[in-house]
Amino acid sequence: MIWHDYPDRDLLALDLAEVLADRLMSGLHHRERVCLAVPGGTSPGPVFDALSQVHLDWDRVDIMLTDERWVPEDSPRSNTALVRQRLLTGPASGARMIPLYADGARPEDRLDDLTRGIVPHLPIDVLLIGMGADMHTASLFPGADRLEEGLSDKAPILLPMRAPGAPEPRVTLTAPVLRGALDTHVLIMGEDKKTAIEKAAKLTPKEAPVACLLDGANIHYAA
Ligand SMILES: O=C1O[C@H](COP(=O)(O)O)[C@@H](O)[C@H](O)[C@H]1O
Numbered sequence: 285m286i287w288h289d290y291p292d293r294d295l296l297a298l299d300l301a302e303v304l305a306d307r308l309m310s311g312l313h314h315r316e317r318v319c320l321a322v323p324g325g326t327s328p329g330p331v332f333d334a335l336s337q338v339h340l341d342w343d344r345v346d347i348m349l350t351d352e353r354w355v356p357e358d359s360p361r362s363n364t365a366l367v368r369q370r371l372l373t374g375p376a377s378g379a380r381m382i383p384l385y386a387d388g389a390r391p392e393d394r395l396d397d398l399t400r401g402i403v404p405h406l407p408i409d410v411l412l413i414g415m416g417a418d419m420h421t422a423s424l425f426p427g428a429d430r431l432e433e434g435l436s437d438k439a440p441i442l443l444p445m446r447a448p449g450a451p452e453p454r455v456t457l458t459a460p461v462l463r464g465a466l467d468t469h470v471l472i473m474g475e476d477k478k479t480a481i482e483k484a485a486k487l488t489p490k491e492a493p494v495a496c497l498l499d500g501a502n503i504h505y506a507a
Pocket residue numbers: 322323324325326327328350351352353363413414415416417421422423
């Protein structure tokens with residue numbers, strides 16, 4: 285882990301947005317298009333606000349979520365809605381969003397379509413990812429029904445996931461896809477998450493799923 289401490293959450297958001305923008309720009313020097321994967325949940329909003337205002341060639345950026353809750357876009361729990369409202373706005377509105385949700389009663393109904401949409405954009409160039417205090421990352425939750433499959437080196441790209449700690453079914457990128465990212469940034473805020481990530485570094489991914497991607501990852505932290 286490469287640890288980056290920030291004096292407060294506002295500075296973290298501004299500085300991390302700058303780091304991500306730099307990495308995207310350097311990717312765009314070498315490739316026609318770059319892929320940025322981002323988390324949902326409560327933490328990344330301020331980073332999205334800052335990143336969306338940066339002037340770069342957003343028309344050449346593909347954005348996908350690390351995971352999605354199986355809820356329609358008008359739900360306050362939709363990660364897709366968060367990205368549309370806070371990241372795909374201003375200069376960044378030129379970016380293309382790769383869907384991780386489609387109409388269907390269950391994630392299984394649309395998994396193949398969603399996977400087909402993701403494949404051409406891999407590997408992820410820049411990965412921003414979150415973590416819950418229970419050490420889940422993306423929607424790889426401790427105790428989830430398909431966690432073992434999601435952590436396996438042979439995992440498919442995308443898996444449905446159901447877990448005691450998740451109020452609705454999920455879809456999630458799996459460990460090999462997340463580990464395959466060229467550049468990884470974990471965003472954590474609050475003492476409870478600091479304690480959790482330090483603990484996770486000493487556990488197996490089955491016990492602490494975030495452990496599957498900590499090797500060489502940049503951890504961005506503010507209390
Ligand atoms: O449910 C989710 O939780 C994690 C952590 O979210 P936070 O609210 O504690 O920041 C998030 O990374 C993931 O994308 C999301 O679906």
